Amino acid sequence: MFYTAESIEHLAEQFAQLPGIGRKTAHRLALYVLKLSRDEVVAFAKALVDVKDKVRYCSICSNITETDPCGICSNPKREQTSICVVEEPNDVLAIEKTHEFKGLYHVLGGALSPLDGVGPEDLRVKELLQRMSDSVEEVILAMNPNVEGEATTLYLSKLLKPLTVKVTRIARGLPVGSDLEFADEATLSRALEGRITL
Amino acid sequence: MLTKTEAIVIKSMKYGDTSKIVSFYTRQFGKLKGIAKGARRSDNKFGSSLDSLSHVALVIYKKEHRDLHLISQCDSIRSFGKIHDSIEKISVGLSILELVDHLAHEEEENPVLFSLLLETLVAVEKSSRNYQSFARSFQLRLASLLGYAPSLNVCSVCGKSLMEVEQSSALGFQLLSGAIICANCSKAATAKRGVGYTTLSVPAHRILQCFLTSGMESIATITYSESIGNELDETLRLYLRYHFDNMKDLKSTQIFKTMIQ
Ligand SMILES: [Zn+2]
Ligand SMILES: [Zn+2]
Numbered sequence: 001m002f003y004t005a006e007s008i009e010h011l012a013e014q015f016a017q018l019p020g021i022g023r024k025t026a027h028r029l030a031l032y033v034l035k036l037s038r039d040e041v042v043a044f045a046k047a048l049v050d051v052k053d054k055v056r057y058c059s060i061c062s063n064i065t066e067t068d069p070c071g072i073c074s075n076p077k078r079e080q081t082s083i084c085v086v087e088e089p090n091d092v093l094a095i096e097k098t099h100e101f102k103g104l105y106h107v108l109g110g111a112l113s114p115l116d117g118v119g120p121e122d123l124r125v126k127e128l129l130q131r132m133s134d135s136v137e138e139v140i141l142a143m144n145p146n147v148e149g150e151a152t153t154l155y156l157s158k159l160l161k162p163l164t165v166k167v168t169r170i171a172r173g174l175p176v177g178s179d180l181e182f183a184d185e186a187t188l189s190r191a192l193e194g195r196i197t198l
Numbered sequence: 199m200l201t202k203t204e205a206i207v208i209k210s211m212k213y214g215d216t217s218k219i220v221s222f223y224t225r226q227f228g229k230l231k232g233i234a235k236g237a238r239r240s241d242n243k244f245g246s247s248l249d250s251l252s253h254v255a256l257v258i259y260k261k262e263h264r265d266l267h268l269i270s271q272c273d274s275i276r277s278f279g280k281i282h283d284s285i286e287k288i289s290v291g292l293s294i295l296e297l298v299d300h301l302a303h304e305e306e307e308n309p310v311l312f313s314l315l316l317e318t319l320v321a322v323e324k325s326s327r328n329y330q331s332f333a334r335s336f337q338l339r340l341a342s343l344l345g346y347a348p349s350l351n352v353c354s355v356c357g358k359s360l361m362e363v364e365q366s367s368a369l370g371f372q373l374l375s376g377a378i379i380c381a382n383c384s385k386a387a388t389a390k391r392g393v394g395y396t397t398l399s400v401p402a403h404r405i406l407q408c409f410l411t412s413g414m415e416s417i418a419t420i421t422y423s424e425s426i427g428n429e430l431d432e433t434l435r436l437y438l439r440y441h442f443d444n445m446k447d448l449k450s451t452q453i454f455k456t457m458i459q
Contacts, residue, residue, distance in 0.1 A: 020213040112457065114289070115209050115250070115296050119453030146210075147250040147288060154285040155457055182216075182240045 008034065060131070062107040062124050064089045072105060079103040082138040085128060085156065087111050087149070090181040091142065098189040103140075106131065111148035112155055120155065129159065138166040140195055144180050157198040168195040200270065203227060205256040206315055208295045210248045212238065220248050220269065221299065222256060225312040229302045232258050232269040247274040251281055251291050253316060265304065280323045289454045290322050290329040294336050296450055301344060301442050311343050321414035330427060331417050335409035337434045342410065346441040348376030350407045355383035360403070368397045371433065373440040378403065396436060402429045 008030050015026035033041060057063070058070035065071065072078055072092075082103030086092055092105050108123045132139075139160055143149030153169050160167045171194035180188070205222035208229070213219045218237040222230050237244045247254045257271035281287040298315060302308065318336050322329055341347070352359055354377035360369075363380070370379035373394040384397070398406070401422060408420055422430075439445045 020211075020219075112453070114292050114450035114453040114457070115299065116211075117449040117453070119449070120456050145246070147282060147292070150282045151285060151288045151292075151457065154288070158285065179212075179238045182238055184240060187240070 057107075061105045062109060062127065063092050063105060077102075080135050082140060083128075083131060083136055084140040084142050086142050086180070087144060087152070088181070091144075094181045094183060094188060095142065095192070098185045098192065100189045100192045101140075103138075108152070111143055111146075111152040113148045113151075123152075125156070125159070128156070129163075132160070132163050132165060136165055138168060140192070141167065141169045141198070142180065142192075143169075153198075161198070167198045169198055170195050199260050200257065201226075201260045202255065202257050204275070204312070205230075205254050206295070206312070206319070207248055207250055207252045207254060208299045209250050210234075210237075218248055219266070220272075222254075223295075223298050223302065223312060223315060224256065225309050226307060227260075228306040228308050228311075229298070229304050230258075230267065231265060231304075232256075232267045234269040234272065244269075244272050245274065246277060247272045249277070250295060251278045251319065252276075253278065253319070278319055278323050281319070286329050286458050287322055289457050290333045291319060293333050293450065293454055294318060294322075296448065297337060297340055300444055300448070301340060301438075308343065311340065314339055314343065317414060321418065325418045328418050328420065331409070331420055332414070334427075334430050334434060335417050337438060338406060338409045341438060341441060344442075346376060346437075348378070348406070348410075348437070350378055350403065350410060353378060353380035353383055355379050361407075365400045365403070368399050369403050371396050371398045373437055376437075394440060396433065398433060399426070399429060401426050402433065405430060406433070 011033060012023070012026040012030040015021050015029045016023055021029070033044075036044070054066055055064050056066075056068060058065045058068055058073055060069045060073040063070050063072065067074075079102045083106050084095060084101055084103060085106045085108060086095065087108055087110055089107055092107060095101050106124070106128050108125065108128070110118055110123055112118060112120065112123070141153045141156055143152050157167045157169075170191040183191070203224045203226040205224040208221040208223055210218045210220045213233065216236050216238045218234045220232050220234055222232065224230050234244055234248055236242050237248055246252065252274055253276040255273045255275055256269065259268040259270055261267060278291065281291045294315065298311070302311065314336070318332050322332050325332070338348070348371075351361055354372070354375070358380060360378060360380060365381040367381045368384070369381055370384035372379070373396060378398070405420060405422060405426065409417060
């Protein structure tokens with residue numbers, strides 16, 4: 001598709017970079033923006049910039065936050081002895097909703113996915129290892145129940161085991177194939193309770 | 199048209215809020231992409247069947263001239279659970295899928311390739327050692343199935359059989375033609391070297407012959423040193439790069455290495 005307006009083409013290219021957006025959808029979105037009022041477009045652009053300017057990653061757990069450290073890391077009531085490792089910030093939300101876990105989190109920023117070019121270097125693995133002090137007694141691996149999640153669990157447990165910390169994984173009761181963030185609270189609670197030592 | 203075919207899941211990608219776009223290698227249509235609506239919800243009908251490495255019975259609404267088809271049903275035939283138990287096996291399994299993803303053409307039927315893929319994954323799951331051999335053998339056989347079979351059995355210069363005559367030193371390998379030059383001829387044929395020429399140690403040549411023709415069970419029993427393993431990897435890498443434009447150094451090669459270290 002070629003439009004005579006270069007700006008439309010340019011905006012569509014930007015949309016096409018977003019996950020799950022194909023060329024056609026990107027063009028449709030670009031044309032939609034054209035139909036919005038100028039104020040609406042400015043508000044949209046500002047929301048984009050705000051996310052980038054205000055929201056950051058917690059310097060301890062890498063969860064998204066507007067304060068650093070985040071609310072969980074800076075809360076003295078949270079148990080400092082256990083760290084639950086998850087793939088994405090959404091997974092923190094899902095686990096928090098169960099009210100089952102009182103410890104701290106570590107957000108990896110994804111799972112090992114060689115086919116998409118995502119390796120250990122692209123995840124916050126080093127940062128996790130740096131958090132392994134004497135006060136940490138248990139690391140709970142709560143990855144999505146799929147091949148990438150499995151690979152990540154196996155890889156992390158290999159790195160963590162020599163560090164004399166108890167490494168567990170959440171039980172496999174989670175509906176396979178679905179994402180952790182979509183698991184209902186009861187199922188996720190059961191998975192946390194029934195964790196398995198690796 | 200609603201069509202049923204057997205398939206291996208190459209990979210799934212999140213799409214929108216709750217769906218997935220899944221690429222398959224199918225027995226009937228070769229590589230094919232489909233969309234599974236609602237597949238990320240916990241109450242979805244697909245279960246783990248859309249996970250990489252699954253062997254599935256796929257039902258799709260296949261439309262002509264579309265590159266994305268609607269997945270109606272996908273039932274697991276075999277999930278290769280034992281591959282999931284070891285990071286080495288996962289790496290080998292995924293590296294094989296990646297090759298298929300890169301080298302096979304969209305919707306080009308190749309049932310022999312499908313069988314090879316399935317047979318190799320079964321072997322990886324069953325085996326308790328030498329996983330890398332399956333990946334290496336797969337590279338060579340895949341290249342052959344796609345039209346680039348090397349001629350490993352006779353010297354391309356003197357025509358002598360390489361099966362019978364014991365080679366005294368390294369052989370020559372012409373990457374472009376896939377031709378082997380025996381130890382004797384390669385000493386003499388210096389003029390033939392140049393672009394696309396590489397050498398192959400005697401054991402590496404034997405192992406490649408075996409990779410190309412032996413059954414999975416024999417492949418599992420071949421043992422060789424790490425340095426031969428590296429030589430095989432390098433030779434296969436050069437060979438594939440020579441024949442397939444899109445085999446630029448895959449970022450995954452390094453990732454697989456770190457994963458199994
Ligand atoms: Zn934090
Ligand atoms: Zn010869």
